[in-house]
Amino acid sequence: MLYINSHSIETKLHHCLLFFGKHRLALSTDNFRKPMAPTLAEHFQDSSALREFVINQGNGVKGLSELGLTALPKQYIQPLEERTCMTNIVLQESIPIIDMSNWEDPQVAKSICDAASKWAEVKNKYSKEHSSSNNVRFGTSFTPQAEKALEWKDYLSLFYVSEEEASALWPSICREQVLDYMKKSEVVIKQLLQVLMKGLNVDEIDETKESLLMGSMRTNLNYYPKCPNPELTVGVGRHSDVSTLTILLQDEIGGLFVRENEGDNWIHVPPVKGSLVINVGDALQILSNGRYRSVEHRVVANGSNNRISVPIFVNPRPADMIGPLPELIASGEKPIYKQVLYSDYVKHFFRKAHDGKKTVGFAEL
Ligand SMILES: O=C(O)CCC(=O)C(=O)O
Numbered sequence: 001m002l003y004i005n006s007h008s009i010e011t012k013l014h015h016c017l018l019f020f021g022k023h024r025l026a027l028s029t030d031n032f033r034k035p036m037a038p039t040l041a042e043h044f045q046d047s048s049a050l051r052e053f054v055i056n057q058g059n060g061v062k063g064l065s066e067l068g069l070t071a072l073p074k075q076y077i078q079p080l081e082e083r084t085c086m087t088n089i090v091l092q093e094s095i096p097i098i099d100m101s102n103w104e105d106p107q108v109a110k111s112i113c114d115a116a117s118k119w120a121e122v123k124n125k126y127s128k129e130h131s132s133s134n135n136v137r138f139g140t141s142f143t144p145q146a147e148k149a150l151e152w153k154d155y156l157s158l159f160y161v162s163e164e165e166a167s168a169l170w171p172s173i174c175r176e177q178v179l180d181y182m183k184k185s186e187v188v189i190k191q192l193l194q195v196l197m198k199g200l201n202v203d204e205i206d207e208t209k210e211s212l213l214m215g216s217m218r219t220n221l222n223y224y225p226k227c228p229n230p231e232l233t234v235g236v237g238r239h240s241d242v243s244t245l246t247i248l249l250q251d252e253i254g255g256l257f258v259r260e261n262e263g264d265n266w267i268h269v270p271p272v273k274g275s276l277v278i279n280v281g282d283a284l285q286i287l288s289n290g291r292y293r294s295v296e297h298r299v300v301a302n303g304s305n306n307r308i309s310v311p312i313f314v315n316p317r318p319a320d321m322i323g324p325l326p327e328l329i330a331s332g333e334k335p336i337y338k339q340v341l342y343s344d345y346v347k348h349f350f351r352k353a354h355d356g357k358k359t360v361g362f363a364e365l
Helices: 010-028 032-044 047-056 060-067 106-118 164-168 175-198 207-214 282-287 326-330 342-351 358-363
Strands: 002-005 134-138 154-160 216-225 236-239 243-248 256-259 266-268 274-280 298-299 307-315
Touching: 032 047, 032 164, 047 060, 060 134, 060 207, 060 216, 175 207, 175 216, 175 274, 175 307, 207 282, 207 307, 282 342, 282 358, 298 326, 342 358
Parallel strands: none
Antiparallel strands: 002 274, 134 154, 154 216, 216 307, 236 298, 243 274, 243 307, 256 266, 256 298
16 A cells, blocks of 8 residues: 555545535435434434435435434444554554656656555455446445444445446546546556566556456445444455555545554555545556555445545456466466456456455465
8 A cells, every 4th residue: 555646636536526416415314314313323222213214215324423323323333353543543654755857767666665555565317226327326335234333424435437438327426527537537547557567567558458367447436424333343444445546546535544454453554635546456466466455445434524435446357367477487487366357356246245355265275
């Protein structure tokens, strides 16, 4: 994981997210608020009522939060081991910050490859039911149907297929901003991938490789509303991304933590103005035969502020087979991963609750 400097598209996206949130709230919770308010706590003791309100009616945790709950509904209470415990936070550590203004400098390239291998290194109107397309999805928590405890997060997820499809299907409220953010990020993504491939002695990114490394993209708009008992739940549970790289824009609130190597310590990733956070994802770990390591991360819930983040997940195409790159095997490396269909890998990830880095096991030999 590393930070790079970004130009400011932040403000535009921020406005768009806030508006998106308000827009949904106006549509959804106002009818609910008056009749239910006096018996709110009792009402939500019933799991099906909570799920109906949050998931099926599409109110999300934003809707819950704005009802003025004074205590966290029990469905969000995480087991002790999944909560962030302050004794496991290492305050003196921080993730690498790299100034990418000079791409030609070999030190910049070295810092990127070091960061990708060091971080988490051992050795080395869009709900599921209602959206007209799988490529545009509003959701809450991660996989509510598979989770024992829900996560305190809502999101809008936009899978990019083409400009035409985005124009036809993406909500107009944020379409232009997200497309702009994606386009601008593409330059950075290409440069990062080139440097990371050079670090593996892979000099040329041909068409096949470009598809494997950045053949598809998904942008999420994440919203973590203020939470009544943040210490009992999580914003996002422990996981690594299934992407090759994730480019993350976060607002000024903070709350993202990364796991230090294989230990049990967590390091805060504080917001740095003008920077993007870059995560290595599982697909790059597999393609690089474990030379680059995907980073395990989590987000805490916040009792005082709403938080927003906007990750772009840079992925292989769903129909790509992913496995250690042929160049690595040709150079004599023993493969530690098999070839798997990327869409199968992603399905496996989304079928279960967040569970740290267990998804990678799906591709292990
Ligand atoms: O909000 C963040 O900082 C991280 C979000 C994240 O991990 C995710 O959306 O998968």
